[in-house]
Amino acid sequence: MEEQRARGHGPSQWWRYGPPWWNRPDDTEPQCARWPWRSTLLITAFVLVGSNFSARGQFHREPLDSYARVLLFVASALLLWRQRYPVFVAFGTSTVALVYLAAGYPYGPVFLTVAVACFSAVVAGHRRAAWASVGLLWAGHLLVTLWLYRWLPPPGDERASLYQEIVIATWVVAVVALSELARVRREQWVRERADRAQAARRRADEERLRIARELHDVLAHSISVINVQAGVGLALLDTDREQARAALATIKDASKEALGEVRQVLDTLRAPGAAPRAPAPGLDRLPELVEQAAGAGLTVEVEGDPPRLAPGADLAAFRIVQEALTNVVRHSGSRHARVHLERDADALRLRVDDDGPATGADAGGSGNGLAGMRERAAALGGTIEAGPRPGGGFRVLAVLPLKAKTKVEEGDDR
Known part of the structure; x- marks a missing residue:
């Protein structure tokens, strides 16, 4: 239809x-x-x-x-x-x-x-x-x-006369030829209009998927931090008021940052095509991510310097690290994680490790974290490998190529 x-x-x-x-x-x-x-x-x-x-x-x-x-x-x-x-x-x-x-x-x-x-x-x-x-x-x-x-x-x-019949035949051929030309142009116009409508629907679907992915990554990370700190605050409310106050302060900061990022994503809906009020996050904000994880009781060790990337790849790398650390906070009993960054001429390798074991606790996640990471990597032509480590714990390994500039990267380029 x-x-x-x-x-x-x-x-x-x-x-x-x-x-x-x-x-x-x-x-x-x-x-x-x-x-x-x-x-x-x-x-x-x-x-x-x-x-x-x-x-x-x-x-x-x-x-x-x-x-x-x-x-x-x-x-x-x-x-x-x-x-x-x-x-x-x-x-x-x-x-x-x-x-x-x-x-x-x-x-x-x-x-x-x-x-x-x-x-x-x-x-x-x-x-x-x-x-x-x-x-x-x-x-x-x-x-x-x-x-x-x-x-x-x-x-x-x-x-x-023969001349008169030739004139009539020429008139007939001209009418048919002009009609056929108009028919071809009309069918071509209908096809072009259908192609434009299909392309517009495809762009709208891609934009909805991008916004949903951004909202999932922002909210999943922040709500996981809030969930952990709320549990700490409730446990220490009667015995250690100072620690409970620190947990509430962490909740306030995490919720404020989440609201800011959600507002940034929704600004693209209110003013299509307009420039965002704030730049998209990238690996240069990795220290803030480490600080937020520390507020949730997770110590993060960063190995390697964050490289300079194109905006689309930079945003994808940041969201992958953010989601991987969020999963550690939610599902791992380890309170220590390592983020390893390595860039060569062709690709960026991101590795996030924790020592485990898995807790099996439900921290309110949607179960779409790994799928979202794979979609981000695939949009850039990269891959995601996630699974248990040989020595225990869990590992997320992302390989993001840096040469090819994809449609997603062009769309995120600001």
């Missing part, structure tokens, strides 16, 4: 609304598209007035009378239904025009009604019907001008 709304009711979807020869009206189309009043009135006026002018120089043809004007009006009025019943209108205008010419009336704008009907039928996807209707008119004209002219008005009419 979404693709149908994006593409509209294009010429390639006639089977959804009935066989081509029926052309049932589609009630979902705009009213102005089903009833082209203005263009039909304009064409009708042009055909009636123009036929009077064209008849002045054709003395060998029958003069225009009331019957001729009725035929011209019917051929023009049929165009009012050209968008609802294009096949019927194409054959109807060709038939009326053929009757008009067979009656010996002057050549003129009556051919315009056939051209417009053929054009509408081709654009609507009924190519064979349009060709057949124009071919019917041409074949009937040949029959009249080469054989039946003896018994049809005007009296004394002569056989048509």
Whole structure:
């Protein structure tokens, strides 16, 4: 249904609304598209007035009378239904025009009604019907001008010349060619519009995923710290008020920082395309992360200097370390973790180790931490390995390539 709304009711979807020869009206189309009043009135006026002018120089043809004007009006009025019943209108205008010419009336704008009907039928996807209707008119004209002219008005009419038939055939080919060109352009426009809509939906989905990942990483880390410190504060509230006060201060700082980062993420929703008020976090904020972990009772040892990275890779590396330390606080009985940073010419290697063992305690996590880390690494073309260490504990190893700049990195580049 979404693709149908994006593409509209294009010429390639006639089977959804009935066989081509029926052309049932589609009630979902705009009213102005089903009833082209203005263009039909304009064409009708042009055909009636123009036929009077064209008849002045054709003395060998029958003069225009009331019957001729009725035929011209019917051929023009049929165009009012050209968008609802294009096949019927194409054959109807060709038939009326053929009757008009067979009656010996002057050549003129009556051919315009056939051209417009053929054009509408081709654009609507009924190519064979349009060709057949124009071919019917041409074949009937040949029959009249080469054989039946003896018994049809005007009296004394002569056989048509080869030049006249070539002109008529050229006119038929031109009408069909222009109609086919319009059909191709219309289908190309419909495809381009559908591709743009699909690309917009894909960008929206990627942006929602990015925001959800950012919110998860920010809230998971901060709430884990708050959860641990709240437990410490409750345990020491009656026995060690100073330590309980320190735990409450840590909770206040962690919640304040979480609110600031959440506000930064949500600013992108309030003002799409606007520059953020604060730079995205990176490995230069690793000391703050170590300090927050210390507030949660976790000692973090950092090995190696944080390298300078592109904004997208820097943010991904920071979030991976943040999530890995959050998992240590939640799920490990160890109160000591090590963060090892190593950069070579092609990649950054991040390793976060703890000595374990796993506690099995529920710290309120969503279970999406490792999945989020893998998504961040994969977006940069990197990998994440996470699992128990041979000597006990748990290890998270991230390898982030630094050469290729991905779409995510370009989107996060500020």
